[in-house]
Amino acid sequence: MNDPLQAKAYAEADFSCADEALINRLQDYLISLSKVPSPGSMIVDLGCGPGNICERLQCLWPDVMVLGIDGSQAMLDHALQRQKAMAAELKRLTYRCSNLSSLVNQSVDLENSAALVVSNSLLHHLHDPNLLWQVTKYLAAPGAIVFNRDLRRPSSTEQAIALQQKHMQQAPSILIRDYLASLHAAFTLEEVQTQLDHAGLDHLHVNEVEDRYLEVFGTI
Numbered sequence: 001m002n003d004p005l006q007a008k009a010y011a012e013a014d015f016s017c018a019d020e021a022l023i024n025r026l027q028d029y030l031i032s033l034s035k036v037p038s039p040g041s042m043i044v045d046l047g048c049g050p051g052n053i054c055e056r057l058q059c060l061w062p063d064v065m066v067l068g069i070d071g072s073q074a075m076l077d078h079a080l081q082r083q084k085a086m087a088a089e090l091k092r093l094t095y096r097c098s099n100l101s102s103l104v105n106q107s108v109d110l111e112n113s114a115a116l117v118v119s120n121s122l123l124h125h126l127h128d129p130n131l132l133w134q135v136t137k138y139l140a141a142p143g144a145i146v147f148n149r150d151l152r153r154p155s156s157t158e159q160a161i162a163l164q165q166k167h168m169q170q171a172p173s174i175l176i177r178d179y180l181a182s183l184h185a186a187f188t189l190e191e192v193q194t195q196l197d198h199a200g201l202d203h204l205h206v207n208e209v210e211d212r213y214l215e216v217f218g219t220i
């Protein structure tokens with residue numbers, strides 16, 4: 001999402017309900033494992049966009065380091081601007097502009113470094129979805145937790161339009177266009193399970209959530 005207009009429309013949209021729901025589910029999952037990220041450990045948010053999830057993670061765990069990685073400088077410019085406005089709360093949040101395809105074996109400082117790897121709404125953007133799973137394996141410390149959420153592909157164009165009208169009726173046309181494109185590009189539960197099998201991550205769980213999401217979570 002390198003187009004500045006696309007990045008601006010995305011950064012200005014209000015995804016707070018969906019973001020909060022993701023954080024709540026992540027917290028519930030961690031509670032079920034009796035785990036919390038320890039002070040000084042690192043959380044990586046892949047495809048962090050304008051930083052909406054990074055900010056929530058940092059506010060939740062102020063002693064933890066949060067690293068947002070995104071391939072679009074236009075998106076990260078919004079993230080950095082927002083961080084400036086919340087500087088006191090986001091002291092341990094950093095961003096890195098990097099395409100996922102150049103992370104594995106080229107970011108040795110990050111290898112096996114993350115206690116928690118998250119992503120929201122990233123998988124369907126990747127030409128090769130295996131990239132997410134390879135990068136996750138590269139970044140995750142032994143015993144790390146992973147938590148990914150993405151859209152899942154509806155079974156027809158009519159269903160995609162119904163979802164858009166239910167969840168994104170009042171939005172700039174650029175966002176509506178991107179939302180429909182994202183629904184079409186998204187994966188089904190079976191497809192994600194096949195990706196995980198190929199990546200050697202078949203022990204991760206894949207769930208359908210609500211009428212439009214998939215969640216992939218587990219321990220590395």
Ligand SMILES: C[S@@+](CC[C@H](N)C(=O)[O-])C[C@H]1O[C@@H](n2cnc3c(N)ncnc32)[C@H](O)[C@@H]1O
Pocket residue numbers: 001002015046047048049050051052053069070071072075098099100101119120121122125126
């Ligand atoms: C739909 S946005 C999601 C942003 C954010 N995670 C959120 O929760 O709102 C997808 C983000 O993934 C980034 N992205 C897509 N493909 C990427 C890649 N190969 N490497 C790094 N970032 C990528 C895009 O630049 C964009 O910021």
